[in-house]
Structures are given as C-alpha cells and as structure tokens.
Amino acid sequence: MAKFKKLLSNKKILIGLVAFIILILGYAVGSGSAKANLDEGKVSYEALLSKIEQLESTIKNVESTIEDKENVLDEVEGKVQEANDKLDEEESKLNSKKDEVDEIFSLIDEKEVFSSDIEALQKELDNKSTEVDEISSLIEVKQSELEKIENSIVKKKAEPIDLLSGEYIVGSDVPAGRYQATNVGRGSNFVVYSSGGSLKVNTILGDDWGDGDYVFWAEDGDFIETAAQVKLIPIED
Template identity: 30%
Template structure:
C-alpha cells in the first residue's frame, strides 16, 4: 500500500513538473516568436503589423510617384511637341526671309539691267537723232525739235530774255514783213508769202542778239 501511495505521489509530482515544463516552453516560444517578429525598420525594431503598414504606405507613395511621373512625362511630351512646332515656324520664317532677300537681290539686279538698258536706249536715241540731223543736213533738210514753238509779235526782242538761245526756223504767221537780227548785220530778210521775201528762214540765236520784227512770226526750234 505504501508503495502504491508513493508511486501515486511520485506520478503526480512528475505530472506537475511536466506541466510546468510545458508552460515554460510555451513562454520561451512566445518570447522567441515575439523577438523574431521584430525587424529592423529605419534603425528601429518594428512589429509585423508595423512593417505591413509601412509597406502599404510605401506602395501608396509609389503609386502617387508613378502617377506623377506619367503626368510629368505627358507634360514633357507636350513641351517637346510645342518646341517642334516652334522650330517649324522658325524655319518657315527663315525661309521667308531668305526668299525675300533673294527676291530683293534679283530686283536690284533687274534694276541695274533696266538702268543699263535705259542708258543704252538714251545713247541710241541720241545717236539716231545725230544721224538724222547729219542726214538732214546732207540732204538740206531741217529737223524740227519736239519743243513748243515760240511766237513773237511785231516788235523788238532780246535772245536769252524773250527767246531762248538755240537754232530756229522762223516762219511768218501771216502776210509779210521785215526780220532783222542785230540791226540787220546778222539777219536781214523779208518774211512771208511774197515774191521778194522768203517763206522761212533758219538762223542760230545767240545770247544777247537783238531781234526786230515788223510782223508776227513763229520761231520753231530745230536741230
């Protein structure tokens, strides 16, 4: 009986020892789990929940950065497109300026050619007039100028004052009468349709010559 009681007591002691060991082992495991559940986050120990929360916050921040990056990428693309358009406008403007400069140069060249041609035409015209005058002189003909004739009535006149210096063909306006230059020392004729006079008379009027007319006469400039 004593042996049975001793065995029972001994079994009960071992039971409680085993229970105490299990409790201690659970405490050790909890301590180990609690310790290992902590990680180093920014130099501090963080729990699993804190780590999960931090990861979620980082994911949100990453999403915001991604959206911001996409927005900035679009803005950059828009700016590049605007720059390309401005570059095209600049090139078009430069082309217009270049075309204008080329046109101005061509215009200047044409102007030079026109001036050269005009000078050549004037020279040719003068040459033709000279040849005509020479031909007329050779044939005894008088070439009238395109200037307006000067009509002087009967009276006294001074060359350079009443009549410009030059060569003239003098024709009576009507009837007949005397035509004197320098009191007849230079010209002394009867103008008019008369058997004793002449229908026209050609002379060179020099500066200061004195003209005397007893009839109205037309002074026609000639070559």
C-alpha cells in the first residue's frame, strides 16, 4: 500500500507518461490514417485537433481518478489507525482484566488456606468440647459420690447434747452412740479416750482454729475431754 501511495504521489510523471504513450499511439494511428487519408483525401486538420482534445479529457479523468483514489486511501489509512487505537485500548482492558483474574485466583488460594486452618481449629475445638464433656461427666460422678457420702451421715431426730468445758464419761454423762462434735464458740481441743486409756480422738474443732466438725463413736466407759463448750449431735449408725 505504501508503494502504491508513493506511485500515486508522482502523478505528474505518470500523467506525462500516459500522455506520451497516447501521443505516440495517436501519432502512429494518425500517421497511418493521414497516409491513408492523403492517399484517399479524407483526413483533415480539425480531426487531429479533436483527437488531441479527447486525449486531454482522458488525462483530466485520470487525474481526477487518481485524486479520488488518494482520498479513499487516506480515509482507509485513517480507519486503519482508528482500528489500531481501539485494538490497543482493548488490549489494555484485557491486560487489566487479566490482573483482576490473577488477583481473584490468589484470593481463592488464600481462602483454601484459611478454610484448612478453620477446619483444623474446628477439629481442635471439637476435641476440647469432648474433653469438657468428659470432665463435666466426671464432676457429676464425683458430685454424686460426695452427695452419697454426705447423705451417709444422717442426723437423728434426737436433741443435741451441749457439753461445757470439762470431762465426761460415756454411759453416765453422755449416752453411747455415734456423734458429730461441733464447736459452739471459736473452737477448742477435743479429746476422747477409750475405757482402756487409749487415745481415740485428738482434734481441734472449729473453722477458725481447727478442721471443723468431727464424727466419732462414743462407747460406754469412754472418757471425753473438751477445753471449751461443744455440741454433740446424734447421728444414725
């Protein structure tokens, strides 16, 4: 296309060449015709002038055609340039979309990693929940056992026995049986000896000074010694 445009840009040379060829052909034809007409006496000067006018008209038509082709060529080149610009624009948009797609795929990969981490944490949470359930079940069992132990000490409906600070003999001062010894004041030493003189109980009653209440068996002949006021609560055997 560039060569064709270059050729068209030299239209004066082309026109001259076409005119030269036409003139030669015309001359040849004219010469032959002139010779024949001279021989026959039919060719005139006016016919030759008419032929030249026709050639000039043809040259003008060729020039006009060349100009039209140049205009069409310029228009085509403009459209080609416009198409190239649009192609560049679309290519830029395509590259932008490609970057967006790459970013989306990157986010998908990150989502898969996060999903895997979440699944691992969920499994760990399930395991911890199972452990909590097991511990809760164990607590319930221990609580039930504690309740049984607490319920095993059933207090009798008999009235408690108040003992002042002093010494007492089981069977005469205190009825034989099973008792829960509890402090009345801040607490005190509480000692029980068997009838044979062996030590059966040696504790400190009260939460402030000792270990709280104490449950023991009182048998006939046992010796009870308390350093402060205490209360003996009868409980079932």
